[in-house]
Amino acid sequence: MFGRMNRRYDVVVVGGGPAGLAAALGALDSGVSRVLVVEREPEPGGILRQCIHAGFGLHHFREELTGPEYAERFVTQAMDRDIDVAPHSYVTGLAVDSSGHRLVRVLSSRGGLATVECRSVVLAMGCRERTRGAVRIPGTRPAGIFTAGLAQKLLNLDGYLPGRRAVILGSGDIGLIMARRLTLEGCKVEGVFELMPYSNGLTRNVVQCLDDYGIPLHLSTTVTRIHGRDRIEAVTVAPVDEAGRPDAARAWDVPCDTLLLSIGLIPENELSESLGIALDVVTGGPKVDSTLATSLPGVFACGNVLHVHDLVDFVTEEALRAGRFAGEHARQIRRPRDAIALVPGANVRYCLPHTLSADRPHTVYMRAKTRMSPCILRVGNLLERKLRFVVPAEMIHLTIQPELLERFYEDRLQIDLLPVDGGGAP
Amino acid sequence: MTERQEQHYVCISCPIGCPLRLVHEGDQIIEIEGQECNRGAKYARQEFTDPRRTFSTTVPITGAVYGRLPVKLSAPVPRQAIPAAMAAIRLLCAEAPVRLGQVLLRDVAGVAGVDVVACRTMDRVMIAPS
Numbered sequence: 001m002f003g004r005m006n007r008r009y010d011v012v013v014v015g016g017g018p019a020g021l022a023a024a025l026g027a028l029d030s031g032v033s034r035v036l037v038v039e040r041e042p043e044p045g046g047i048l049r050q051c052i053h054a055g056f057g058l059h060h061f062r063e064e065l066t067g068p069e070y071a072e073r074f075v076t077q078a079m080d081r082d083i084d085v086a087p088h089s090y091v092t093g094l095a096v097d098s099s100g101h102r103l104v105r106v107l108s109s110r111g112g113l114a115t116v117e118c119r120s121v122v123l124a125m126g127c128r129e130r131t132r133g134a135v136r137i138p139g140t141r142p143a144g145i146f147t148a149g150l151a152q153k154l155l156n157l158d159g160y161l162p163g164r165r166a167v168i169l170g171s172g173d174i175g176l177i178m179a180r181r182l183t184l185e186g187c188k189v190e191g192v193f194e195l196m197p198y199s200n201g202l203t204r205n206v207v208q209c210l211d212d213y214g215i216p217l218h219l220s221t222t223v224t225r226i227h228g229r230d231r232i233e234a235v236t237v238a239p240v241d242e243a244g245r246p247d248a249a250r251a252w253d254v255p256c257d258t259l260l261l262s263i264g265l266i267p268e269n270e271l272s273e274s275l276g277i278a279l280d281v282v283t284g285g286p287k288v289d290s291t292l293a294t295s296l297p298g299v300f301a302c303g304n305v306l307h308v309h310d311l312v313d314f315v316t317e318e319a320l321r322a323g324r325f326a327g328e329h330a331r332q333i334r335r336p337r338d339a340i341a342l343v344p345g346a347n348v349r350y351c352l353p354h355t356l357s358a359d360r361p362h363t364v365y366m367r368a369k370t371r372m373s374p375c376i377l378r379v380g381n382l383l384e385r386k387l388r389f390v391v392p393a394e395m396i397h398l399t400i401q402p403e404l405l406e407r408f409y410e411d412r413l414q415i416d417l418l419p420v421d422g423g424g425a426p
Numbered sequence: 427m428t429e430r431q432e433q434h435y436v437c438i439s440c441p442i443g444c445p446l447r448l449v450h451e452g453d454q455i456i457e458i459e460g461q462e463c464n465r466g467a468k469y470a471r472q473e474f475t476d477p478r479r480t481f482s483t484t485v486p487i488t489g490a491v492y493g494r495l496p497v498k499l500s501a502p503v504p505r506q507a508i509p510a511a512m513a514a515i516r517l518l519c520a521e522a523p524v525r526l527g528q529v530l531l532r533d534v535a536g537v538a539g540v541d542v543v544a545c546r547t548m549d550r551v552m553i554a555p556s
Binding site: 204 | 436437438439442443479480481482483484486491492493494496498505508512526545546547
């Protein structure tokens, strides 16, 4: 029930976005009945509520939905299946008592500080955006500099137009979508500037968000200075060489009153860190075994807090799984420990989960370091698959069947992406 | 006799983004090439004859948890109809409660069969500072 919070649960989920809602539903599927979702916003749904564009659900629902529609399907299910949602609430800490129960400290604007007892916890806090500090843009510090997602929230949830004349740094999908959105609302978008020689967003978004509206995309170009005292007045942009060094001689100024930054996302793991959970330096999220359990017993992780996904459909899949394992854990069902470490090899930035077992099929998510086409995906000496096309912006997923792992007697399985003849490898 | 001309598109049907070349004489399509699958040919034909797009925006809403209601078009409109559709939607105003899929405006910008629909349910709430 929305707004209800009891003292005891089987599973407590931290975060009510797409990951948290799917984890809660996954926990119910595993046979537990008491599930609480702790959400800091006034309602569940997470970032999808502000992602009003279409493109969600093509994998999970086999139809194209907008973010709010995708979210509502899960919110409705959660309410129908009697999941409790505590809005305006934060989890501030977690302890384990002598009988092995987890004690979750929840701070809420209505109920103050409360302690909730449970058997399993699912971390689903999502991620946040990198800011100006992360890329160290020189210049003054005026108003008018927003992360793209913040501008999206201001525009789509609160109804404020962030400015009249915008420059967008970074060509990830959020940046491209915001370029179109601002244009539709009457803000002039001067251009999208991308440090890399290619767009980090989907081609379809470059076409439908920039080309359709005549917004220029400047590749291998970055913002090198911010001007303005109270409000941003202009940015200096400059082309960069292969090493990413800006060429000041060819720089030019672009007048603007708004700068949007779409320069990457970071899993939001302050809570995980305070609990001493082991993190992966590459993903920025917890290290997890094949049940998506973190290094802290009874604590699971899924969605963007685990690693940044590009499609919500994969978040849903992963979170349903994490919820099921968390529910099993709450029911005291124990699985054998994983015996195989899964490690990234050539051209693989990361792969998840960090360990595997031979007792069931595993879904493995991974990201390439570079653009390759075509290439061969090799999993140890167990499996080879030819891929037509890989890019860092698109997660690769793969199912490894237990039959393959049963005959694998080593303790370390490496995943490589190898070029094939004629391929565009680095 | 009309002259043979060509158009270039980037297919948006999937992430590969095939560069497409469409050769035509006036309205007559002569050939399409560059696609790796037949969705590319279909896309190029649609782009050449009647490029259509859809988009989402918001309308103001009173009595709900937030002040904006996300809306979308029920089907794509011709690309050049987007500004007119936006202008029509800008005049709308909703009042909670609104149901997901509720039609707020029919035949937007005169495009038959394309409606403006709510993308979410927004219940009526008592606005209380929390």
